[in-house]
Amino acid sequence: MQKNSSSIILTSRIRLARNINGFPFPEWASSEDQTQVKAIVKKALQNLPSSFTYKELARAKESERNLLVEQNILSGHFVKDHLQAKAFAYNAKGLSIMVNEEDHLRLAIQQQGLMLEETWPVLDKLDTSLSEKIEYAFSQDSGFTTACPSNVGTGMRVSVMIHLPALCLEGKIGPMITALSESHITVRGLFGEGSMALGHIFQISNLNTLGISEEETILYLQKVAKSLERREKLARKNILSKKRTNLEDKVSRAIGTLKFAYLLSYEEALAHLSIIILGQSLGLAANLKPLKNLAILSTQLRDGHLRQQKGKRRSISLESLRAEKVRVIIG
Amino acid sequence: METFFCQNCGENPANLWVTKIMDGQVTKQHLCDECFRKLSGYSLPFTLALPLNIMNPLMNITDAIQPVKTAKFKVCKNCCTSWSDFLQTGSLGCPQCYQSFSKYLQPIIEDIHSSFTYKGKVPKRLPDGVRIKASLKHLKQKLFKSIDEENYEEAARLRDEIQALKKQLDHACQDAKK
Numbered sequence: 001m002q003k004n005s006s007s008i009i010l011t012s013r014i015r016l017a018r019n020i021n022g023f024p025f026p027e028w029a030s031s032e033d034q035t036q037v038k039a040i041v042k043k044a045l046q047n048l049p050s051s052f053t054y055k056e057l058a059r060a061k062e063s064e065r066n067l068l069v070e071q072n073i074l075s076g077h078f079v080k081d082h083l084q085a086k087a088f089a090y091n092a093k094g095l096s097i098m099v100n101e102e103d104h105l106r107l108a109i110q111q112q113g114l115m116l117e118e119t120w121p122v123l124d125k126l127d128t129s130l131s132e133k134i135e136y137a138f139s140q141d142s143g144f145t146t147a148c149p150s151n152v153g154t155g156m157r158v159s160v161m162i163h164l165p166a167l168c169l170e171g172k173i174g175p176m177i178t179a180l181s182e183s184h185i186t187v188r189g190l191f192g193e194g195s196m197a198l199g200h201i202f203q204i205s206n207l208n209t210l211g212i213s214e215e216e217t218i219l220y221l222q223k224v225a226k227s228l229e230r231r232e233k234l235a236r237k238n239i240l241s242k243k244r245t246n247l248e249d250k251v252s253r254a255i256g257t258l259k260f261a262y263l264l265s266y267e268e269a270l271a272h273l274s275i276i277i278l279g280q281s282l283g284l285a286a287n288l289k290p291l292k293n294l295a296i297l298s299t300q301l302r303d304g305h306l307r308q309q310k311g312k313r314r315s316i317s318l319e320s321l322r323a324e325k326v327r328v329i330i331g
Numbered sequence: 332m333e334t335f336f337c338q339n340c341g342e343n344p345a346n347l348w349v350t351k352i353m354d355g356q357v358t359k360q361h362l363c364d365e366c367f368r369k370l371s372g373y374s375l376p377f378t379l380a381l382p383l384n385i386m387n388p389l390m391n392i393t394d395a396i397q398p399v400k401t402a403k404f405k406v407c408k409n410c411c412t413s414w415s416d417f418l419q420t421g422s423l424g425c426p427q428c429y430q431s432f433s434k435y436l437q438p439i440i441e442d443i444h445s446s447f448t449y450k451g452k453v454p455k456r457l458p459d460g461v462r463i464k465a466s467l468k469h470l471k472q473k474l475f476k477s478i479d480e481e482n483y484e485e486a487a488r489l490r491d492e493i494q495a496l497k498k499q500l501d502h503a504c505q506d507a508k509k
Contacts, residue, residue, distance in 0.1 A: 019426060024410045027422035102422065124452070131454035137426035138457060140465035142440075143449035145426040149440050152429070154451035184445070211446025213472075 007281050008229045010161040010201065010295035012115045013072065014123050014218070015108035017146045017155035018130075019137040025147035026085070026100040034085040034100050041087070041099045044133035048126070050091050057086040066304030072110055074098060094119070095126055102147050103155070105130070112293060114225055116158060116218045124214070143210065153209035158217050160225040161190070163294050165200040165278040166235035167228075169250075173197075176231070184208050185224055190270075190298065199270030199298060204228070240282045251279030255288065258326050263319040269301050269326050270294075276330065289331040301325065339366035407431035459503040467496050 019025060020040060023033050038056075045052050057065070057079065068074040073096045074088060082100075090096040098106040107130075109123040137145045144155040151157070167173050177187045184207045189197035204224060206217050239247050254272035258264070277294055279285045291297065299305060306321050313321075337345045338361050345361035362370070405414045412424025414432055423429070429436060440447065450472055453465040470493050477485040 021426065024412075024425045025422055027420055028410060028412055028416075028424045128452075128455060131456055133456070135456050136454045138454050138461070138465070139426075139429070140453075140461060140468055141449060142429060142447075143451050144454075145429055147422040149423070149436055150443050152440065153444065153449055156451070208444045208446065210440065210444035211448050211450060213450040214452060216450070 007277060007293065008163050008232050009114040009225055010163055010293060011072075011110060011112050012119060013108060013110040013159045013161075014116065014120055015106055015157050015159075016123065016127055016144075017103040017151045017157075018105040018107065018127070018134075018144060019146060020104045021135040021137045023104065026102065026104060027147060029085075029100070031085060037104050038085075038087045038099050040134060041089075041097070041105060044130050045089055045097075048129055050093060050095070050126075052089040052091045052095075052097070054089040055087060056084075057088060058083040060088075063304065063307065067308065070299055070302040070304045073108075075101060075106075077101070093122055095123065103151070112295060114160065114222065114229075116160070116222050120214070120218050151209055154212070154214050154217065156209055156214055156217055157205055158221040159203050159205040160221055161201060161203050161295060162225060162228055162232075163199070163201050163274065163277070164228065164232050165274050166239050167232055168197070168200045169239060170235045172231075172235065173202075176228075180204065180224070183224070185221075198267055199274040199294060201270075201274070201294065201298065236278065236282055247279065247282070248284060250275050251284050254279075255285060255330065258323075258330050261323045261326075263317070264323040264326060265319060266301060266303070266322065269322055270298055273297055273326070273329075291329065297329065337361060337363035337366050339363075339370065405432065405435070459506075460500070463496055463500045463503060467493060467500070470496065 020037055023029060023037055026034065026037075029037070042054055045054055060068075065074065065079045068088070069076055069079055073090055075098065078086060078088075078098050078101045085100050087099040088097060089099075094110050096108050096110070098108075107123060107127055109119045111119050139145060143153040146152050146155050164173060167176060180187050186205045186207050188203045188205075190199060190201040190203065204221070206212070206221055208217075212220070254275040258269070258272050258276070261268075273291065274294060276285055276288065277291050280288070280290060301322055303318055306318050306325070309325075310316060310321065337343045340363065343363035343365065345363050347362045347364065347367050406412070407424050407428045408431060409427035410424035412428060414435060417423055417428070417432070423432070437447075449468075451469075453462065453469055455462075457465065470489055474486055474489040474493065477483075477489060
């Protein structure tokens with residue numbers, strides 16, 4: 001599933017918002033309604049072609065919930081409160097389902113690289129199978145009805161996570177974001193709304209769910225992601241030919257910091273890894289072992305994942321553990 | 332990432348793009364929540380839930396807010412959620428709220444999506460009439476597309492499928508009358 005994987009386009013994600021006819025949306029549903037919704041979804045998931053691990057959110061340990069949030073399988077909002085009302089399911093194909101999030105069902109699929117055309121049929125098939133067993137809230141005029149009008153219609157949000165360090169260094173990211181906003185594309189930093197773009201990682205997603213079909217949304221996002229990838233490659237070549245010494249300086253400083261730091265915050269680690277990966281893509285830092293996809297690193301270095309690796313070393317701080325882990329990564 | 336500052340206080344980051352229409356005069360401003368509340372007299376907690384990230388093409392808040400004074404006590408008969416409940420949480424109460432609040436939701440939907448036309452898939456399990464009508468709409472869109480692309484073989488296949496569905500719809504309507 002990695003044929004389109006590149007160091008610039010990190011991950012692709014598609015999610016569908018669905019609700020069950022006859023029930024209030026989760027925000028306004030009684031606990032009896034919420035329990036019934038969970039039971040309907042649990043029953044519908046049985047006897048599907050691909051099997052799912054189904055779990056009540058309240059039965060998942062806090063550490064498991066945090067890991068799933070960091071892996072983008074659950075949303076931060078989902079694990080915040082009312083755990084009893086919620087459930088989730090996932091499988092090995094990268095499919096995941098949240099029950100009683102903002103909508104009754106949030107179906108999603110996530111893969112590394114630009115994999116929208118490949119993953120959409122898989123998610124579409126799950127959605128169609130569920131729609132045979134569950135009567136979705138749907139109207140012929142407005143499509144799938146959702147708790148928030150921003151999702152009504154296809155209920156589809158297609159997101160691509162993309163690494164754009166050269167465009168950031170060249171100062172071209174601001175005008176580019178403005179242009180994308182005018183083209184009905186939402187641009188966010190790595191961790192969603194309002195956050196800074198940590199590690200020069202951006203998430204682009206469609207804004208519209210009416211007036212555009214699922215296939216058109218996917219093709220549009222794919223086109224935008226490829227165009228950004230081309231611009232980033234051009235910016236990288238430009239930096240190498242015109243500002244090589246500056247870039248070598250930045251890369252070497254990043255290596256130095258990561259090699260010798262004893263304490264690393266997540267933000268600092270990601271910022272330096274981003275610059276080293278940029279350098280490696282241009283043939284610099286050849287004495288280091290090639291770094292993995294930044295999407296994988298950005299997950300592995302988060303607090304929840306590090307906490308899992310503490311083992312018996314309970315007193316070690318996360319910053320210290322992160323610095324240790326980064327030293328191993330860069331070799 | 333580019334940050335817009337509030338054009339009223341100049342201190343807080345702006346998270347609202349407000350369009351005012353007064354006596355035919357249109358003014359647009361970036362505002363923070365606090366200044367919006369001071370200037371408009373409306374509390375707007377639902378901004379937290381709607382996609383009003385400053386990077387989005389933003390909704391026209393006053394269009395959505397202007398009817399609020401009269402709509403405040405408007406309630407969905409199906410779920411008893413009021414329009415002001417929606418403004419406070421950003422979540423409608425039930426699927427029927429789209430009909431109950433259609434007058435107030437229309438400007439919001441138009442601002443977000445720039446369209447009212449649904450062009451997507453149709454779920455399998457629906458009441459017969461709704462399913463057939465939705466499928467007909469979907470197939471007609473596909474038919475126009477294939478004609479545009481001069482794919483006449485596909486267009487002929489879609490035309491036959493549409494005719495068969497129309498017959499099914501007639502039967503479904505007759506059954507419903509009985």
